Amino acid sequence: MSQSKNKKVRIALFDFADCEGCQLQVTYLNDQLVGLLEHCEIVNFREAISERSDDYDIALVEGSITRKHDEERVKKIRENAKILIAYGSCACIGGVNGLRKKFTQEEAKDIVYKGREFPIDVGEPRPVHEVVKVDYFIYGCPTNNEETIKALKSILIGKGYTPPRYPVCVECKLKENVCLFEKGQVCLGPVTRGGCGAWCTSYGNTCYGCRGLLDKPAQEGQMDILKKNGYTLEELKQKFETYNLCRMMGEQNATEKS
Amino acid sequence: MRYVSLQKDKLPQFVNSLQKKYKVVAPVKKENLFVFATIEDPEEVELDYMPTILPPKKYFLPQHEKLGSFVKDNVAMADTNIDVEPTVLFGAHTCDIEGIECLDIVFHDTPADPYFGRRKKSIIIIGYECMKPCDEYSTCVTMDTLNPRAGYDIMITDIGDKYILYINSPEGMGIIGKNPIFGKVENERDVKTKLLKLREDKVKNFKVQIDADYKELNKIFGTSYNSKTWQDVGKRCVSCGNCTAVCPTCYCFDINDEVKLDMSGGKRERVWDSCQLDEFAMVTGGENFRKERSSRQRHRYYRKFDYSVKKYSKFFCVGCGRCTRTCMADISLIETVNELAKEHKNAK
Amino acid sequence: MQSKLLKKEMTIPADFLYSPRAATIVKTKQMTANEKFFEIKFDDGEPLGHEPGQFIQLSIFGIGEAPVGICSSPTKEDRSTFEVCVRKVGTFTNALHKLDVGDKLGIRGPYGRGFPIDELKGNDVLIVAGGLGIVPLRSLINFIIDRRRDFGNVMILLGCKGPKDRLFTDDMKEWERMLNINYACTVDRADPDWKGNVGVITTLMPGVHIDKNRTYAVVVGPPIMYKFVIAELLKKGLSENQIILSLERRMKCGLGKCGHCQINSVYVCKDGPTFTYAELKGLGEAL
Numbered sequence: 001m002s003q004s005k006n007k008k009v010r011i012a013l014f015d016f017a018d019c020e021g022c023q024l025q026v027t028y029l030n031d032q033l034v035g036l037l038e039h040c041e042i043v044n045f046r047e048a049i050s051e052r053s054d055d056y057d058i059a060l061v062e063g064s065i066t067r068k069h070d071e072e073r074v075k076k077i078r079e080n081a082k083i084l085i086a087y088g089s090c091a092c093i094g095g096v097n098g099l100r101k102k103f104t105q106e107e108a109k110d111i112v113y114k115g116r117e118f119p120i121d122v123g124e125p126r127p128v129h130e131v132v133k134v135d136y137f138i139y140g141c142p143t144n145n146e147e148t149i150k151a152l153k154s155i156l157i158g159k160g161y162t163p164p165r166y167p168v169c170v171e172c173k174l175k176e177n178v179c180l181f182e183k184g185q186v187c188l189g190p191v192t193r194g195g196c197g198a199w200c201t202s203y204g205n206t207c208y209g210c211r212g213l214l215d216k217p218a219q220e221g222q223m224d225i226l227k228k229n230g231y232t233l234e235e236l237k238q239k240f241e242t243y244n245l246c247r248m249m250g251e252q253n254a255t256e257k258s
Numbered sequence: 259m260r261y262v263s264l265q266k267d268k269l270p271q272f273v274n275s276l277q278k279k280y281k282v283v284a285p286v287k288k289e290n291l292f293v294f295a296t297i298e299d300p301e302e303v304e305l306d307y308m309p310t311i312l313p314p315k316k317y318f319l320p321q322h323e324k325l326g327s328f329v330k331d332n333v334a335m336a337d338t339n340i341d342v343e344p345t346v347l348f349g350a351h352t353c354d355i356e357g358i359e360c361l362d363i364v365f366h367d368t369p370a371d372p373y374f375g376r377r378k379k380s381i382i383i384i385g386y387e388c389m390k391p392c393d394e395y396s397t398c399v400t401m402d403t404l405n406p407r408a409g410y411d412i413m414i415t416d417i418g419d420k421y422i423l424y425i426n427s428p429e430g431m432g433i434i435g436k437n438p439i440f441g442k443v444e445n446e447r448d449v450k451t452k453l454l455k456l457r458e459d460k461v462k463n464f465k466v467q468i469d470a471d472y473k474e475l476n477k478i479f480g481t482s483y484n485s486k487t488w489q490d491v492g493k494r495c496v497s498c499g500n501c502t503a504v505c506p507t508c509y510c511f512d513i514n515d516e517v518k519l520d521m522s523g524g525k526r527e528r529v530w531d532s533c534q535l536d537e538f539a540m541v542t543g544g545e546n547f548r549k550e551r552s553s554r555q556r557h558r559y560y561r562k563f564d565y566s567v568k569k570y571s572k573f574f575c576v577g578c579g580r581c582t583r584t585c586m587a588d589i590s591l592i593e594t595v596n597e598l599a600k601e602h603k604n605a606k
Numbered sequence: 607m608q609s610k611l612l613k614k615e616m617t618i619p620a621d622f623l624y625s626p627r628a629a630t631i632v633k634t635k636q637m638t639a640n641e642k643f644f645e646i647k648f649d650d651g652e653p654l655g656h657e658p659g660q661f662i663q664l665s666i667f668g669i670g671e672a673p674v675g676i677c678s679s680p681t682k683e684d685r686s687t688f689e690v691c692v693r694k695v696g697t698f699t700n701a702l703h704k705l706d707v708g709d710k711l712g713i714r715g716p717y718g719r720g721f722p723i724d725e726l727k728g729n730d731v732l733i734v735a736g737g738l739g740i741v742p743l744r745s746l747i748n749f750i751i752d753r754r755r756d757f758g759n760v761m762i763l764l765g766c767k768g769p770k771d772r773l774f775t776d777d778m779k780e781w782e783r784m785l786n787i788n789y790a791c792t793v794d795r796a797d798p799d800w801k802g803n804v805g806v807i808t809t810l811m812p813g814v815h816i817d818k819n820r821t822y823a824v825v826v827g828p829p830i831m832y833k834f835v836i837a838e839l840l841k842k843g844l845s846e847n848q849i850i851l852s853l854e855r856r857m858k859c860g861l862g863k864c865g866h867c868q869i870n871s872v873y874v875c876k877d878g879p880t881f882t883y884a885e886l887k888g889l890g891e892a893l
Contacts (some may be wrong), residue, residue, distance in 0.1 A: 035519030153517050157668045158704075159697050166535045169498035173584070174321055174530065176311040178289045181586055190496045190586060216536060218496040218551065225496065225586045325624045328667040333628040333712040335667075369623055369861055483890055510865030513624075513858055517668045524668055528626065533865060541856050542672070542696040545829060547869065547891060557868075557891075565871035 009156060012044035012056035013087075014077055016063030016070050017097050017125060021142040022088035023047045023062055032149055039156070054080050058155070060087040060138075064097040064246075065131045066123035078132040083155065086128040087148075089141040093212040094246025096141070097125035101249045102241075127246060136161050141243060142212035144196045163195040165215055168207050172198035181204050181229050186239055190225060191217045210243045259431075261449045262440035264414075264421040271439050273300035275347045279537060280382065283317060284348040285310055294347070305349050305414075308392045309578045313354050313506035314347050315415025318361055318377050321530050325373070325513070329523035332550025337525075340373060342380035346433075349386040349414075350405050353398050353578040358383070359409040363570050364509055373528070382429050385410040390454075391464045395579030397592060400468040400475075403576045405457050415453060457556060467592045470599040475573065479564040482598040483556070491594060494587040499532035501558065501581035501589070507566075507574040508532070508558075533557055559594065619695055623861065626665040626712025633722055634706055637773050641642050641738075643677075646711060647687045654688040654713075657720030658745035659852060659880045663860050664690070664702065665712030672698040673857035673875070674715065677741045677774075679748035691741050691773060698864065717860040718879050721824060721850060724801045729820045730758040735833055736765045736807050736827025740773050742852055742879075743826050747781065754786060760870050761788040761814060765807030765827070768793050769800045807831060813837040818843035826852045832893050836883055846884035853879050 013023055026033065027048055043053040059081035065074055072168035080086055089095035100108055106124050113120060135169050138151050138161070151161040164170070168189035172179075175198050180187040189201060200207055226236055241248065264272060276282050277300070285307040292307040294314050308553035326335035338599045349381070350358075355467045358378075365374035387406055388398070398404040417423045422442065425431050433439055443449050470478055493596035502508040512531040517524035531538060534554050539547040548554045582590045633645035648654070654662070656676050663673045678689035694703045705711065705885050721742075731750060735743045750757050762781055766772050772791070781789045792803035803810065807827070823839050825832065832851060841847050855867035855874040862876035870889040872878065886892040 032519060038520045136298065149519065151515075153521070157517050157521060158701055159669050165537060166532075167496065167498050169496075169500055169586070170503070170532070170535070173311070173498070173500045173503045176288065176293045178291050178311070178586070181584065185290075191496055221494045221496040221551075221587050224494055224588075228588060319709060330668075331710070333626055333665065333667065333710045335625045335712075338622075338625060364863065367862070369865065371861075509863070512864065512866070513671060515668050515670050521668075526667070531865070533868075535869075538866065539856060541854055542699065543693075543854075544695075545854075547855065553891070560868075560870070565868075568871040 007057060009040045009166040010053070011040050011058045011060065012077075012081070013042070013046070013060045014044065014062065014074075016045060016061065016067045016074065016128075018063030018088065018090040020047060020062065022090075022140070023038070025142045025148065029145055029149070032145070036149070036152065038130040056081060058083045058085065060085050061091050061128050061134075062087045063088040064094050065128055066097065066125050067121045067142045068123065070123070072129055074128060074132055083135045084128075084132065085136045085138060085151075085155070086134045087138050088143050089139060089210050089212070089243055090125075091128045092137045092139045093244060094125050094127045095210070098243070098245030098247075098249070100125050100195065101240065101245050105109055106234070107240055110253040125246060137163060139163055139193060140196055140199075141208075144199055146197060147195055163193060163211075165216055166194050167200055168192045168194045168196065168201065168211070170194050171196070172201045174198075175202050177201055183223065184229070186226075186229070186231050186235060188236075189233070189238060193221055193241075208242055209240050213240075213244055213247060259434075259443075260425050260555070261287075261443040261446050262423045262434055263443055264423055264440055266416075266420055268439045269303075269305075269421070270300035273297070273348065273438075275437060275439070276348065276410055276433070279344065280346040281343045282346045282348050283314070292442075303349060305386050307349075309353070309396070309580055309583070311353065311584070312504055313357055313580065314350055315341075315357060315361060315506055315509070317345065317347060317381055318358060318374060319365075319509055319511075319530075320377075323373055323528040325526045325528055327523060327525045329520065335526060338372075340376055342377050345381045347381055349382045350383055350410070351388055352385060353396070353401075353403045353576040353577070354506055355383060355385050355409045356401075356403040356407070356576040357578070360507040360566075360570075360572065360574050360576070361509055362409070367570070371454040382433065383410040383412075384430075384433075385413040387413060387415040389416055389460050389463075389508065393441065393579065393581040393583070394465075394467070395590070395592070396577055397468050397575070397579065398577035399461060399464045399466050400470075400472060401573060401575055401577030402472055403578075404461065404464060415456070417452065417456060418489050422453065424453075435596040467596075468599070469596050472573075474599070475563055475595070476567050478595070478598050478602040479560065481602050483560075485598055485601055487594060487597045487601070488552040488556040491555045491589055492550055494589055495534070495551040495555050496587055497536060497551055497554070498586065499534045499582045500586070503530065503533055504560075504584045505561065506576050506578055506580070510538070533561070555589070557589075563595075618620055624714070624859075626663070626671075626714050629711050629713045630798060631705055631709050631711060633708055637691060637775075638710060638771055641691055641773055642694070643687050643689065643691045644702075644705075645678075645687050646713070648713070649710075649844075653680070653685040654716055656688065656716035657723065658749045659720035659742050660716040660718050661857065661860075661875075661879060662713050662717065662743075663857070664692075664698075665714065666698065666701050666705075667712065669701045670698055671712075671714070671718075671858075672702070673860065674698075675742040675745075675852075675879075677744045679745050679752060680862045681749050681752035688800070693738060715860060717857070718875055719877065721852075721880050723749070723881075726750075726822050726824075726852035727756045727767070728758065729822050730817060731760050731820055732814065732816060732823040732839075733760070734765075734807060734825040734827070735763070736831040736835075737767070738773075739826030739828070739831075739852070740764060740766075741826075743773055743824065744777060746824060748777070751781075751784070751787070758820060759788070759817075760786070761816075762790070763807060763810045763814065764789075764791040765810070765831075766791075766793055768795050769797050769802075806834070808834045808838055811835075811842075814842070816842055816844075818848075822848050824850045829854075830891065836893075846887060847882050849883035851881055851883060851886065851893075853881065853886075855879070
């Protein structure tokens, strides 16, 4: 986006159905946040400031959209913002909120609010782009500050930001990590969108697929790898569900329809 | 003086003497594997090692190489000089040294690359000769990289009771100098004969895995462009780019701009890229000239066994076995080449 | 100092390999909805020193670089400037389109092998341009016009999607008017005002009469076009060496290193972008 010489770019953060962990990441930016604030100002940030404004250029939207009320609110944000960024996995792919889709609304209500009698609006969890147009995506649960900064700089200078289309393995190998498959663990790295700098796997964790499925996963190849390591598709699916049920159910529906 | 000897227990002392003047990078253990890393303590050095996860190319062609910096509203690039700390690459295998030689050819081809050139000049290479095979994936015998040839300053060979160091450059000589830890070699011709005999013998320990010899390889690739093997390899490939990252002779890169936080300027840098990734050969209009995984894998193999021969009269596979070792999908260089060799033979 | 060192006959000092030279936009023109024309001048006043068919790397710091074909002829009256015409398709070109007269740009190059002018000289030249293919070909056409006596018969066949997509319409009027040039243009889809030919570029081929012994065809267009045009040209008896093409690939470094533009064993940025069909025929990834 083009910047006029003196006016600072106004950034607003909003949260929907989520844990607000990605917003918390913003507070961890520390020095970098100070640098950014030389040409930006944050006008909405529930976790850190009390100011509220409807006048902003960039909206960082965190969380999945679930209820009718949320839908209206995010539409309003879309109207106000020149640039809308889906920020974090809940916003980008539905994230863990997607697990709700394993149950009917009634079942879910019953599990969570058992015995309590009050009207509660439970909607279908959706990534933001299923409700309004999203300009850019910053994936991750939580988002990785290095990527957030990279994306913001890139958007501010007018280049925009496209997350990598390659799997987590690319960055994992560059870090010279010992492959987790070699250590007998199920890792979702090969089918998960990279860009996180192989954050989890560099610390000995497996990849949980929080950045969502690749645009073009190699399904056959992936199955081979699983079989070779003694895992089943079910096991992979189960692990993948944690973050990706919105897309998985979506796809299921799409295929059912066709 | 071309040869000196070194008592085995003096090796740490040798490394220590290097550390006084240089940054020393050497193979160290990482879990069950090995990596090249800057060492603090000479005891960290693992000379009996499997090929490291990434080859030592990372010191010659870093994952991120700053080409220069810029300030806002100025189109000139400043700060194009790079400072490379004087470094010793210690314990490199002959296959990896050959890999560096391949990169050297590419980056010295006109127009010569100053960044690579400066790094190459600043890094002293001390090799360590393999006396036994690392595992079933290496093909150094076929690729003729098992024995030291060129591209190093000093080569260390374990002759049983002690090490023999062969000095191959003035820089190497500078390092050995008058350091009293090295023993004088009485008769250089005897040592040479001994090493030749040793090499003749050691090759028997190495199994030849590729069903074609060095000379046939290029002919095989001459007839294999449309082989169905590529379809099979492509089906298994998940495009993770690991094979190219770990390859000592893969050098493809991208050029990116990174701006500073306050947007006052930034840098332009060169970063590792991989021909295995979907977007590698895509133009801005969206056309992708190597859309299929099969064509991308074929491209990788041809860059090792065919295109490089056409362009630089050299195979760009050094037989280290890393691509096979690292591949989650078990795409094996040996199997692929053997499959092509079989087809080639049958077609005759 | 840099400009002097960068003179063509001198070797480029290593440090400047990736350093763009400063230039300023002196004229722009929105040619179509998506294509914009830029006339550019080096700040040191030196000419670009290119050959028709070569390309440059345009640089906007912070955004990056992009390879762009040069559309002006080195014989142009004002040699201190050169011209490019760029379609808005991605991040870089979006940023470029926002620039205007007075804005600064970085330039690396010229790079690559241009059209084989020396071989074309003394022969007839058939130029076939599809879509954006006219960009490098305009450089060649205007070169030929400026050196008209060096060439035999010249035919220009031009194809584009619709009348509104035509680039360099001012030049086209000139070419159409010139008596020593045969010029024909066709559009895939006409609009109500269009009175010219309608159909893909190959529909113009039957009307072309060439002396196969002394004609070179220079063809530049989208990948899909090559297959059909080459078939027609071969049918007319041209040899594979008489068909010259220019390829578009993702040139990143321009120095024959980074691998992005590689097709089989050749680097388009260094060995090309212009090739004879004979050179490309055996390369599986070329056409």
